[in-house]
Amino acid sequence: MYLSKIFAPRLREVPQDADTVSGQLMLRAGLLRKSASGIYTYLNLGLRVKQRIETIVREEMDSHGAQEILMPLLMPAEPWQATGRWDLYGDEMFKLTDRKGRPFCLGPTHEEMVTSVVGAERHSYKELPFNLYHITNKYRDEIRPRYGLIRSREFVMLDAYSFDRDETAVEASYALMVEAYNNIFHRVGLTFRPIQADSGAIGGSSSHEFTVLAENGECSYAACDACGYAANLEIARAQRSSALPPAADSVTAMETVATPAIHSIVEVAQFFGVDAAATLKSILYIVDNKPVLAVVSGDDDVNETKLRKVVHGQEDRLATDDELMATLGVHAGSVGPAGVSVPVVVDASVQQEAAYIAGAGADGFHVRNLVPDRDLKPAFVADIRTVRAGDCCPVCGKLLHTATGIEVGHTFKLGTKYSVPLHASFVDEDGSEKPYVMGCYGIGIGRTMAAVIEQHHDDKGIIWPTAVAPxxxxxxxxxxxxxxxxxxxxxxxxxxxxxxxxxxxxxxxxxxxxxxxxxxxxxxxxxxxxxxxxxxxxxxxxxxxxxxxxxxxxxxxxxxxxxxxxxxxxx
RNA sequence: CGGGAUGUGGCUCAGCUUGGUAGAGCGCUUGGUUCGGGACUAAGAGGUCGUGGGUCCGAAUCCCACCAUCCCGACCA
Structure with missing residues (x-):
């Protein structure tokens, strides 16, 4: 090929709106052009890379027992309504109506679609397991598209869906896909690690993210180099290793102290001359429209994913100032956990027998000598803190570190979350109809391409691994x-x-x-x-x-x- | 959705404060000289100054609205 004939206009200067190395290089090397925020045209060179990645994906999928199909991008609302995700996805879903007013969406993923397709037939257990995959565009109206191809609104994705007879059988299908994923990411030249993850909007029991180490990652995780434990920060557990509050003198009662103009934990710790770990942070959340007060050590942060799970909630957000006033009669800065009328969730690492300093639940006041075991009436005591670097590994006790990465692949065990509402069932040996036990497996193709560049470049430009080079x-x-x-x-x-x-x-x-x-x-x-x-x-x-x-x-x-x-x- | 910024040839930007009818560098075209790490030179082409409205004799410049793009925030009491 003559270089002069390739439509790959190069840019000498860094384009103004590219915010990552991979994004800049893809624009500069003429792989990509932007059409709108989070929406791109692949030029020839970019397309070639995309196709090579897809080829590797197809080879590994095919050799691991999956078969390719192609489902529509434009889908009717019904199956989404059946699973409840029509509303759950909310504004993130691109919705539209046809000329007759029938609602459709541009698929953000395809669980509903495959399950409907499979559910329209009635298979015998003898035909299980099987695995269907396809590679197409997905659409998500991200709040804030970012990082070039790493977080875009239109993106190419592989997704595979396995259908099994029961919870035992799905393990084998899952393992097969994990193996395929490992092969794929090795072949495209990425250094990556599978980490435990939350299953988020997809739902289901367990999941792993395939994460490549990168500064511009959109996902944070904690990992232990000693035993290999690695988990997304949303769910990572740890043994807390930071300073402990002073032990309680059980006789001393809780005492209220005037603390005018003292709001943040830093100010509180300074005012009382103690470590932040000797204070409690109380934060009011609204989970599924109901208030919940989360209480963690002053130097910790609340992990919303964990909190949501503890109270079996779907959505959560911070309470607004007005809600805070209406619910607890106090402004941020003096919120306290003692004697409140809303459910309280106390983090498990909070010392039950220690003397803490906390907000008093009245503006301008804090309390000292708050002993959780004596002074709090928690609805739950559970792990709701976010792991920090320096914490200890929950498995082996060695030091944990945190890092950010790009999530290039994700595997889930879905159970019967989709097969039941969409009536996708097979006939088992005993003649009864049973819902499929499903797994789903996704790889962001464009994101993989971006990740490859993030890991393979220097100040001059891209250094393509041979396997995916245009x-x-x-x-x-x-x-x-x-x-x-x-x-x-x-x-x-x-x-x-x-x-x-x-x-x-x-x-x-x-x-x-x-x-x-x-x-x-x-x-x-x-x-x-x-x-x-x-x-x-x-x-x-x-x-x-x-x-x-x-x-x-x-x-x-x-x-x-x-x-x-x-x-x-x-x- | 909140806060901030930006929008001027293909790209990166200047001009706006103090209104007078648009500039630079890169890129592009043509000629000449060069030819191992972003050459030199001469001549050229190319702009509804995001869109709409307003003020004014006159608007890229001032005012209003809208749109788009980017950043920050929605992470903490």
């Missing part, structure tokens, strides 16, 4: 005016193409510097320079984009074989 080799003839150079370069290019190696030749009238910089920006794994050294010695200069220091001087006739060999032995 082209594998770029041939750079310098001195285009010199016929010998040009023809040698073209011969190499043709020989590579004939050998099945995708190659680009930089046929432009540009100075050497421009060609080198563009080659580095575009990031094709192998660069071949045909220039002065060729004129002197007849050799090409072959380098890997990821290791420019190693220059290989290769005789022209040996170059194709050398390059193929080089690609085979490098990532």
């Amino acid at each position: 082209y594998e080799v770029i041939v750079i003839p310098l001195n285009k005016g010199d016929d010998a150079v040009w023809h040698a370069a073209l011969d190499l290019h043709d020989a590579l193409e004939k050998a099945g190696v995708s190659a680009v030749i930089d046929d432009r009238e540009e100075s050497a510097g421009v060609k080198f910089n563009d080659a580095d920006l575009l990031g094709f794994p192998v660069q071949v320079v045909v220039g002065n050294s060729f004129l002197k010695t007849g050799n090409f200069e072959v380098t890997l984009r990821g290791n420019k220091a190693d220059k290989n001087s290769v005789p022209a006739h040996e170059a194709p074989a050398f390059i193929e060999d080089l690609m085979r032995t490098s990532p």
Whole structure:
């Protein structure tokens, strides 16, 4: 391919609205153009990468027993209403109506659709298990699209759905998909780790996220290097390791202290001359329209996901100032946990026998010597704190660290959450109809592409892993005016193409510097320079984009074989 | 949804305070010179100044509304 013929307009300057390395590089290298916030056009080079990732995904899916289908993006509302997600998804779902006024949506995912398709037939247990997957666009009207392809409103996703006879059988289907996922992410060149995760809006019993380490990650997790425990911060557990409050003197009663203009935990700790760990933080939440007071150690943060689970809620949010006033008669800053009329959830790491300082439940006052065991009447005592770096691993007790990553894949065990409401059932051995036990498995293709760039770039540009590179080799003839150079370069290019190696030749009238910089920006794994050294010695200069220091001087006739060999032995 | 910012040739931005009819660099076209890490030179093309309205003799500039984009927040008492 002639470089001048590829529609991949490069940008010298960083586009103003790109907020991540991958986003900038995709725009700069001409892989992508933005159409609207969170909506992109894949230009040719970007499409090629996308297709290569999809090919790897298909190969692994097929070899792990899944079969490809294709479901519509535009879906009727009924199945969504049947599972309750029509409302649950809320504004995040792109909804529309047809000319007759019938409601439709642009699918944010496809559980309802596959389950309806499968449920329309009546299978025998003998035909189980089976797994259906497809790769298409998904639509989610994100509150705030961000990070280029990492959080967009239209995105390409693989999703696979397994159908099993029972809870035992689903384990095997799940394991198969986890294996396929591991293979896929290895093959595309990502370093990643599977972490335990919340199942969120999809629902279901357990789930894992496949997370690649990246600064621009949209997901935070805690991990233990000693035993391998890793979990999304939404659900991560830990042994609290920070300072403890002073032990209680059981005789001393709770005492109210005037604390004018003292609001934050930092101010409270300073005022009383204690560590933040000796204070309690009381925060009023509204969970499913009912108030719940969450109480954690002053140096901790409430984990809303955990809180929601404790009280079996669906949605939660912070109470507004007005609600706070109406419910507890106090402003933020003096909210206290003692003697309140709303349900109180106390974090399990709060010391029951210790003396804490907390808000007094009246503006401008705090209390000291609050002993939880004596002074609080919690509805629940449960783990509702967010894990922090420095906490200890819940499994082995070693130090936990936290990091952010990009969630590129997610696997869920769904149970019968969809098969029951959508009446998807099979006939079991005893002749009875039973709902399928389902699993679902998703991979963000565009996100994977972005993650690959996040992990494989330098200050010059992209460094594509060979497995997903839009082209594998770029041939750079310098001195285009010199016929010998040009023809040698073209011969190499043709020989590579004939050998099945995708190659680009930089046929432009540009100075050497421009060609080198563009080659580095575009990031094709192998660069071949045909220039002065060729004129002197007849050799090409072959380098890997990821290791420019190693220059290989290769005789022209040996170059194709050398390059193929080089690609085979490098990532 | 709240707060903030921005919107000017393809890109990055200046001009706006103090209204007088639009600029730079990059990119693009043509010619010449260059030719191993973003060359030089000459000549050129290219702009409804986000949209609509208002003020004014006159608006990119001032005022209002809307739209779009981005950032921050919705994370804490």
